[in-house]
Amino acid sequence: MPSMNMVQALNSAMDVMLSRDSRVVVLGEDVGYFGGVFRVTDGLQKKHGAHRVLDTPIAEGGIVGAAVGMCVNGLRPVAEIQFADYIYPAYDQIVSEVARLRYRSAAAFTAPLTIRTPCGGGIRGGQTHSQSPEGVFAHVSGIKTVMPSNPYDAKGMLIAAIEDDDPVIFFEPKRVYNGPFDGEPDKPAQSWAGHPLAEVPEGYYTVPLGQAAIARSGEAITVVTYGTMVHVCAAAVEALGLDAEIVDIRSMMPLDIDTIAASVSKTGRCLIAHEATRFAGFGAELSASIQERCFWDLEAPIMRVAGWDTPYPHAFEWEYFPGKRRVMNALKQLMAEAT
Amino acid sequence: MPSMNMVQALNSAMDVMLSRDSRVVVLGEDVGYFGGVFRVTDGLQKKHGAHRVLDTPIAEGGIVGAAVGMCVNGLRPVAEIQFADYIYPAYDQIVSEVARLRYRSAAAFTAPLTIRTPCGGGIRGGQTHSQSPEGVFAHVSGIKTVMPSNPYDAKGMLIAAIEDDDPVIFFEPKRVYNGPFDGEPDKPAQSWAGHPLAEVPEGYYTVPLGQAAIARSGEAITVVTYGTMVHVCAAAVEALGLDAEIVDIRSMMPLDIDTIAASVSKTGRCLIAHEATRFAGFGAELSASIQERCFWDLEAPIMRVAGWDTPYPHAFEWEYFPGKRRVMNALKQLMAEAT
Amino acid sequence: MAIDLGAQFAACWLMLWGMSAPRLHVPAVPARPGESPDFSYVRLSPAGAVHCLPIDAPVSATVPLAEELIRVLDDAHHAVGPWNPQLDPEVLRRGLRTMLQTRVFDDRMQRAQRQGRITFYVRSLGEEAVSVAAAMALSDRDMLFPSYRNQGLHLARGLTLVEMMSQLLSNTRDMCKGRQLPVMYHSTAHRLFSISGNLATQFPQAVGWAMAAAIKGESDIAAAWIGEGSTAAADFHHALTFAKVYKAPVVLNVVNNQWAISTFQGYAGGEQRSFAARGPGLGLAGLRIDGNDFLAVYAATRWGAERARQGHGATLIEHVSYRAGAHSTSDDPSRYRPRDEFHDWPLGDPIDRLKQHLIAIGEWDETRHATLLAELEEEVTAAWREAIAAGSLNEGPRLDPALMFEDVFKELPAHLREQRDALLAELANP
Amino acid sequence: MAIDLGAQFAACWLMLWGMSAPRLHVPAVPARPGESPDFSYVRLSPAGAVHCLPIDAPVSATVPLAEELIRVLDDAHHAVGPWNPQLDPEVLRRGLRTMLQTRVFDDRMQRAQRQGRITFYVRSLGEEAVSVAAAMALSDRDMLFPSYRNQGLHLARGLTLVEMMSQLLSNTRDMCKGRQLPVMYHSTAHRLFSISGNLATQFPQAVGWAMAAAIKGESDIAAAWIGEGSTAAADFHHALTFAKVYKAPVVLNVVNNQWAISTFQGYAGGEQRSFAARGPGLGLAGLRIDGNDFLAVYAATRWGAERARQGHGATLIEHVSYRAGAHSTSDDPSRYRPRDEFHDWPLGDPIDRLKQHLIAIGEWDETRHATLLAELEEEVTAAWREAIAAGSLNEGPRLDPALMFEDVFKELPAHLREQRDALLAELANP
Ligand SMILES: Cc1ncc(C[n+]2csc(CCOP(=O)(O)OP(=O)(O)O)c2C)c(N)n1
Ligand SMILES: Cc1ncc(C[n+]2csc(CCOP(=O)(O)OP(=O)(O)O)c2C)c(N)n1
Ligand SMILES: [Mg+2]
Numbered sequence A, B: 001m002p003s004m005n006m007v008q009a010l011n012s013a014m015d016v017m018l019s020r021d022s023r024v025v026v027l028g029e030d031v032g033y034f035g036g037v038f039r040v041t042d043g044l045q046k047k048h049g050a051h052r053v054l055d056t057p058i059a060e061g062g063i064v065g066a067a068v069g070m071c072v073n074g075l076r077p078v079a080e081i082q083f084a085d086y087i088y089p090a091y092d093q094i095v096s097e098v099a100r101l102r103y104r105s106a107a108a109f110t111a112p113l114t115i116r117t118p119c120g121g122g123i124r125g126g127q128t129h130s131q132s133p134e135g136v137f138a139h140v141s142g143i144k145t146v147m148p149s150n151p152y153d154a155k156g157m158l159i160a161a162i163e164d165d166d167p168v169i170f171f172e173p174k175r176v177y178n179g180p181f182d183g184e185p186d187k188p189a190q191s192w193a194g195h196p197l198a199e200v201p202e203g204y205y206t207v208p209l210g211q212a213a214i215a216r217s218g219e220a221i222t223v224v225t226y227g228t229m230v231h232v233c234a235a236a237v238e239a240l241g242l243d244a245e246i247v248d249i250r251s252m253m254p255l256d257i258d259t260i261a262a263s264v265s266k267t268g269r270c271l272i273a274h275e276a277t278r279f280a281g282f283g284a285e286l287s288a289s290i291q292e293r294c295f296w297d298l299e300a301p302i303m304r305v306a307g308w309d310t311p312y313p314h315a316f317e318w319e320y321f322p323g324k325r326r327v328m329n330a331l332k333q334l335m336a337e338a339t
Numbered sequence C, D: 001m002a003i004d005l006g007a008q009f010a011a012c013w014l015m016l017w018g019m020s021a022p023r024l025h026v027p028a029v030p031a032r033p034g035e036s037p038d039f040s041y042v043r044l045s046p047a048g049a050v051h052c053l054p055i056d057a058p059v060s061a062t063v064p065l066a067e068e069l070i071r072v073l074d075d076a077h078h079a080v081g082p083w084n085p086q087l088d089p090e091v092l093r094r095g096l097r098t099m100l101q102t103r104v105f106d107d108r109m110q111r112a113q114r115q116g117r118i119t120f121y122v123r124s125l126g127e128e129a130v131s132v133a134a135a136m137a138l139s140d141r142d143m144l145f146p147s148y149r150n151q152g153l154h155l156a157r158g159l160t161l162v163e164m165m166s167q168l169l170s171n172t173r174d175m176c177k178g179r180q181l182p183v184m185y186h187s188t189a190h191r192l193f194s195i196s197g198n199l200a201t202q203f204p205q206a207v208g209w210a211m212a213a214a215i216k217g218e219s220d221i222a223a224a225w226i227g228e229g230s231t232a233a234a235d236f237h238h239a240l241t242f243a244k245v246y247k248a249p250v251v252l253n254v255v256n257n258q259w260a261i262s263t264f265q266g267y268a269g270g271e272q273r274s275f276a277a278r279g280p281g282l283g284l285a286g287l288r289i290d291g292n293d294f295l296a297v298y299a300a301t302r303w304g305a306e307r308a309r310q311g312h313g314a315t316l317i318e319h320v321s322y323r324a325g326a327h328s329t330s331d332d333p334s335r336y337r338p339r340d341e342f343h344d345w346p347l348g349d350p351i352d353r354l355k356q357h358l359i360a361i362g363e364w365d366e367t368r369h370a371t372l373l374a375e376l377e378e379e380v381t382a383a384w385r386e387a388i389a390a391g392s393l394n395e396g397p398r399l400d401p402a403l404m405f406e407d408v409f410k411e412l413p414a415h416l417r418e419q420r421d422a423l424l425a426e427l428a429n430p
């Protein structure tokens, strides 16, 4: 099985789908001739043609609006938003149209659209190239919101998203495009090469949306997380030698609350970790839902580690980022809570 | 003291501020000559002039973008978005500009802007005139998000918002514009006349942002809510004869978590209620924060009553709306939980 | 009349800013309640006066067509000039019938709303030609993206009155299963896209649909409609930009009915400038036409459609018309404009003008007209009886509330199943 | 060269759709890597050929000015025609100096980025006239809303090199307190608005600023800049619409440097259509000018500014230029366009053109030029030494991380105080 980093895996997913299904088109800013600012669409236009891999004007609202119309005419567009920080101009088309079309037309019209967008920090991108806005999509009824954390999931979930008859917002944690990241910026960058989850089949396969993965099994505490933070939390858990279970939720909507709740009921303790700002972020829903289901099993309050409630500051990248140290401190605190 | 409904109270707040502070301008769709589709700006253009009360093109993004520029040139704009359901085209200007300007410029430039918008259901408005999107604003660092539930608070909080040097998204629960609503649509509509919170001073006063109000004191359980649901919850509590404490949070950001947590620690039980859809809604943050602070005092899981996770359906308004019956059922269930 | 009440606060202002009086331009509104109607601002061209161009004309050649006013019917009710589509009288009578049907339907639904049978309604009074002539000029396979004021499209395409009324009633036959406000129709069979409550969103969607047709090599085109007020929206710009860049086969229609709720068209940028001019401004063909002239609408739509179909790109058509009624049943226009302005509207009533044309060419008469009207009224009455039998929000059979949870996603996810069950339990034990 | 690779999948397509080949128009890109530069698509007018209009000319009269190309400097380096602003040689020398300073600064910062001293940089190579001439033509009280490629505005307005470098370094003297990516400068003292990473957002903001000036009765105007790629954004449309409706005193500049990262200007709608034409399309005056001609930029800016100041409304100016360098230090243009295209760019290098003009009129020579260059290089070196002494992300003094929590709100709210304290505790016990 070839080894792929996340960029290659995502590229392969689109390549496979462009080849299998003539309804699939790819569109976005700089995705065509150039192959995307992160090279995720590299080579696709050359192979599949400029009528199926389209460079677009710089208008995120227009990209999504046009993609909805393409859906109505039978296509399956995969739209790239260059950075998640630039998805807001498309927010109205996403919330008012993409998310509502099936419902308001009683399924006469649907929008089986995939919106891919790189998110998250850790690349010195400053406040407009580092955001994690999944929370403001997960709240919207009618769209699926997902985020893979490794190449294998990235490809399988992207194929599943393209094939899904519902619209999917597909967040790509860009810090782990080229290698896992343990939350310690001063250590040399890691690569995906040799990582078991970088063994990615060349052809077609899917990873179903809406299913959490147990990234690591354990009995002492449950860490509920996703994206880049899966790797950061794993590093923190290892450093502490904790028998922790790490649940990579992979999908915010639909949320696999059963898997999450089973783990928390088993361990009795829960840490939630994400890069997004804390206040009213997706971690709040995780905390609320877990508490509703596991209240009688909890031995300590559910804690959250998240981005500080500020914009993402360029100079303070590593003081901002919820890195290994911050996760370790929270784990220690949580394990110390009396029962 | 004159009795005012919420429309009159809000109108009076703007009138007072237009008179006191020549930097204040009001702008929005149909707000000028016509006085607004809900009459909230009625008479203001006639009194204060067409250069201070502006009818605008139908472009919510343009309204907010222009208002930011006005702020930079020393004005204090109060922008109306005709329905909260139509605020999404302005989402980029709000998230990327209004919320970030002070931070990114280290306070060299600021956006002391107030965005007023009617929200919530119960008026047969269907899915595009009934939404409660406060959650997708509360998550954004750098803006204040508030919602009054009665005429007195409405006027005092709107004046406070206009005077605030930070941007404020000011949600107006339109179902209670003309009278409180107990969540029973078949009963005759109530009016604000005679209600103690409809006694509104004519002149200037403020109700500080960021402070919750104890709408009703009690010992048995805490109901944390805001907007129209304050009245629905009060009716449910009365109907059950429960000794409940109702906290009207009034402000989502800043959140007066101290008042809320003190109440929950006292009662040991907590119900959260809002009209917005449940999943990843603001109730999740309330639940998570309360659990973090009150875990050891909780005698039962925190519960949420909220809008179903669907768009707001025209024909099923009252099956959708979290009315008195739904709140009563939740309260009963919560009181029945073993300790 | 320009509104200038600024003087009232100039004094206090001066203290603070120490400068001269405000000089913000506030668009003029020609007449307010109590004043006489004044339509001198509407730039007219005589019928037949504007030249026609081949459908592959370069965009820049259309600049004058976007400024003048293309008209076919003259004051003597004759069809004149190069834009005359030379239609068969049978086609004209069909157009007249559908426009009249729209008006009778509108009147009746307006009354139904007043009686509390439906919650909300939007008439298209005075704008019937814009929709009916366009639908007739397009192919039935072309995909239409209407606004809420284009019911003529639906009627011309053959949606039945009962289907439309059932939507208005949110009843058991409602195509939207009770989920949409009245007037938000759709039909896959008739290729009518689902109407959105959010203005202008359908414009870039229509362009995307057309791009897909071009990608697939199909010859169908798309057409979309918005009001002049909605041209200020971001989606208008997105639509024009994408249509220009990819030469999308689409006809983009702006219905300039002079008003956007209470806001005059000058506030959308219409002061001394046509909306059609935005087409050539951005690189699309532009046509400014008499929207109350059935023949002009037909001809312009045909021109734009053929241009699109043959690969010469999109056309922006401004239909100059007048919103003769209130914005909706929630609106009272006497608060912001003179009563009965419609009588003075220089482009008249589209139904009356087509009727007079048919009479002038000897293909119609008052008796046939009266018969037609009576027939249409009967048809509407019968349809209403049938529709109401399928229920309404107040009486008769009702849709199952569990439907509320369906179609959020293709399959019902676990959390919505739970919520549905909770609702059913609540309803079972009130 | 038009990209048409569609044929490769036509076969499988046909099976599914049973129709003819794809016919979506894909904008042509004149030359790709390995091909010869081809600028035949750029429509030129001879220097001096385009007529001038009074500043109160009606919008429609500017239609031709938005299509032709206003130029002052001819091939013999003389200033000709009605748009010649007749500037004093002293002013020209100041312009030359600031443009050259911009270029020297850019070069040095580009190198600093390559050396890892700053994280990111954006040069304005080849576009210096657009910013410097505009800043000089405007009043110092006019408010400027720049994009990230207008550093010439800042230098012309007198921001010091050390101030700018400190921002690039996110060091202890950074005006943004470390919160912004490099190049996102601002200055209240010099009336330069804070640069946003989100494209085009400053456009409606500039219009709002201008509306406020008009409301207050002040005579200051606003000016804003965006790239041609960004004209597709919603905010471009909002800006033009609001500017038109209220006749806002603002000059709106589109810098058409032919590229938006890897995307050719045809993808923003520039194929066979000027960007300036969108002005008159929407009801603003429009001017298409040679953006590499210092005198043309100066004259057009002056014209637009006076028009605005005297209450005749906004002007959209398209500056035809060329992005001679990479998009940013994260970009490699050799992947998508021929190397060294800039040599063939028909409008030349703005600095060289002004220099030759000054020489031609006997007000400059090569020796003075060499001296100036040396002086500027020295100045930049000295400034860099001073700036780097105030720290960088890698070495020297650093900003206090607690600053991260300030200015989210005017006052630090309780939850941010808690988070700040948590961070400080974490830093204290690593
Ligand atoms: C995005 C958005 N903003 C505001 C509204 C509220 N609204 C509904 S109709 C309308 C006026 C539209 O006027 P116009 O486009 O001229 O169409 P007309 O009603 O005249 O046909 C407004 C402001 C809306 N539906 N959507
Ligand atoms: C809303 C938004 N979308 C996308 C981007 C990413 N982006 C940054 S610069 C750029 C190209 C802009 O090109 P242009 O407007 O022509 O300006 P130029 O760089 O040529 O000066 C893009 C797409 C962004 N910053 N903001
Ligand atoms: Mg209108």
Ligand SMILES: [Mg+2]
Binding pocket: D227, D228, D229, D255, D256, D257, D258, D259, D260, D261, D323
């Ligand atoms: Mg550019």
